[in-house]
Amino acid sequence: MAGQQTLDIEFRGVSKRYGDVTAVHPTDFAVPKGAFIALLGPSGCGKTTCLRMIGGFEQPSSGQVLIGGADMADVPPYRRPVNMVFQHYALFPHFDVSANVAYGLRQVRPRLTSSEIARRTADALAMVQLAGFGARKVHELSGGQQQRVALARALVNRPSVLLLDEPLAALDKKLRTDMQIELQNLQRELGITFVLVTHDQEEALSMSDVVCVMNGGRIVQLGAPDEIYDRPADRFVAAFVGKTNFLDGTVLANANGAARLRLSNGMEVSARVSGDVSAGADVAVSLRPEALRLGAPAGGTGLSGIIRNRIFLGSTAEYAIEVPLLGTLLATADHSAAQSDLLRPGDPVAISFNPGAPLAFPASDNKTRQRESSHVQIVS
Numbered sequence: 001m002a003g004q005q006t007l008d009i010e011f012r013g014v015s016k017r018y019g020d021v022t023a024v025h026p027t028d029f030a031v032p033k034g035a036f037i038a039l040l041g042p043s044g045c046g047k048t049t050c051l052r053m054i055g056g057f058e059q060p061s062s063g064q065v066l067i068g069g070a071d072m073a074d075v076p077p078y079r080r081p082v083n084m085v086f087q088h089y090a091l092f093p094h095f096d097v098s099a100n101v102a103y104g105l106r107q108v109r110p111r112l113t114s115s116e117i118a119r120r121t122a123d124a125l126a127m128v129q130l131a132g133f134g135a136r137k138v139h140e141l142s143g144g145q146q147q148r149v150a151l152a153r154a155l156v157n158r159p160s161v162l163l164l165d166e167p168l169a170a171l172d173k174k175l176r177t178d179m180q181i182e183l184q185n186l187q188r189e190l191g192i193t194f195v196l197v198t199h200d201q202e203e204a205l206s207m208s209d210v211v212c213v214m215n216g217g218r219i220v221q222l223g224a225p226d227e228i229y230d231r232p233a234d235r236f237v238a239a240f241v242g243k244t245n246f247l248d249g250t251v252l253a254n255a256n257g258a259a260r261l262r263l264s265n266g267m268e269v270s271a272r273v274s275g276d277v278s279a280g281a282d283v284a285v286s287l288r289p290e291a292l293r294l295g296a297p298a299g300g301t302g303l304s305g306i307i308r309n310r311i312f313l314g315s316t317a318e319y320a321i322e323v324p325l326l327g328t329l330l331a332t333a334d335h336s337a338a339q340s341d342l343l344r345p346g347d348p349v350a351i352s353f354n355p356g357a358p359l360a361f362p363a364s365d366n367k368t369r370q371r372e373s374s375h376v377q378i379v380s
């Protein structure tokens with residue numbers, strides 16, 4: 001477990017209620033210093049509330065928020081060693097770029113000299129690749145440049161934690177991808193802790209070291225991006241992070257998570273099972289589209305189907321395949337331009353997958369989730 005001195009943010013039994021609504025159930029969680037963590041989950045799951053409690057814009061209904069080991073209960077937002085970047089940058093349109101950035105500094109350090117303010121402002125603009133843009137008016141900048149100014153304004157105070165609330169949501173896809181890479185580089189260079197709120201799973205997986213998946217006001221899984229994708233803790237995470245096929249199955253035998261299942265078409269498969277399931281239990285079986293291999297129909301006892309739709313994506317193609325008694329399965333296949341290997345709607349295909357690929361969850365996974373609190377800790 002990460003030691004106390006290496007933790008930057010800690011929740012101890014933190015919850016938040018708004019009247020009858022419990023936005024965040026009692027939660028323990030800890031973020032090591034210098035981590036890039038993404039809070040990921042569907043709308044209303046409590047991500048922003050967690051971020052606002054770190055920033056001091058909301059008070060917890062119970063529990064303690066610690067930053068750098070210090071209890072923040074009586075510390076107002078402007079005295080916390082954190083800064084926040086919002087989706088709508090909230091820049092002052094009548095100020096030039098330098099004045100917008102310097103505003104953040106003057107608010108918390110009124111005694112700095114003008115030359116020191118000018119120096120730090122120029123440094124912050126250089127950090128976000130906007131050196132030389134100080135005299136521009138906000139309306140003379142592109143959306144991406146405006147977001148960088150907002151970032152510089154948040155960094156100019158040299159916070160130890162930067163909170164990012166869907167900061168790239170207003171940008172178009174290409175700019176968003178560029179900014180994702182820049183933010184990642186910036187975080188590595190500065191070595192400060194970044195907490196990113198997003199409902200975009202690709203953004204969370206590609207940018208952060210640690211993904212914290214939330215659902216219904218609880219943390220359901222905390223781990224490295226590949227861990228979240230390859231070993232989802234429950235059916236919700238498997239469905240929310242990445243695309244997957246869900247098949248109905250029944251457990252025939254389960255030995256410490258290595259199970260034999262019968263699918264609804266009668267086929268028997270091996271699967272890794274998560275949770276407490278014994279023989280006879282109904283399970284939902286997750287099979288990622290890229291785990292399905294497509295080949296020429298071979299006859300025999302394997303799985304086969306008919307291609308119904310194809311979405312060509314350049315280096316890959318996605319196929320919707322109708323499989324008797326199982327329904328429609330989504331498969332992703334690599335495509336090489338050298339050989340014309342695309343399948344067409346109407347083509348029959350055989351489908352195979354590795355024995356370890358299917359992941360099974362108790363069919364009642366989400367309904368039976370009655371835990372009172374989430375206790376999760378990043379292991380570093």
Ligand SMILES: Nc1ncnc2c1ncn2[C@@H]1O[C@H](COP(=O)(O)OP(=O)(O)OP(=O)(O)O)[C@@H](O)[C@H]1O
Nearest residue numbers: 018021022023042043044045046047048049050199
């Ligand atoms: N000030 C408030 N008063 C009452 N309820 C609130 C308030 N703020 C948030 N909530 C409720 O708390 C729950 C969690 O909200 P929160 O904004 O944290 O979700 P979120 O995961 O950030 O969602 P989104 O992605 O849509 O921003 C929601 O049910 C929301 O309606």
